[in-house]
Amino acid sequence: MKRRIFALALGLGFSAFFAPRLALxxxxxxxxxxxxxEAIDHGKRGHADVLVTHAEAALKHAEAAEKxxxxxxxxxxxxxxxxxxxEGKKENATTAIGHAIEALTHLEAAQK
Known part of the structure; x- marks a missing residue:
């Protein structure tokens, strides 16, 4: 009985340790x-500078998720x-959108 309780406590401890990290x-x-x-949407409107701003914010969150x-x-x-x-910094919105769409595809695949 003590082994079962110990195993249960150990399992709950691991869950408590890893669950918040995965949720984050x-x-x-x-x-x-x-x-x-948002970056894609602004890029389609021709706002390459706003695309860059949103893509940089997305990059920070993606890097945190990857860690x-x-x-x-x-x-x-x-x-x-x-x-x-x-590409967005070069004011090349069309190419920047293509890369952002590809990024979105991969980020959504990681969520599944």
């Missing part, structure tokens, strides 16, 4: 997706966000 990663991932969608949960889709999303920022 999901929050960052959700924010990254939201900012990426909390190692996922290849998040890593690819980060690379695409960086490329989108570079």
């Amino acid at each position: 990663a999901e929050d960052h991932l959700t924010e990254a997706i939201s900012y990426t969608e 909390a949960m190692n996922n290849p889709h998040i890593k690819e999303g980060i690379m695409q966000l960086k490329a989108s920022i570079v």
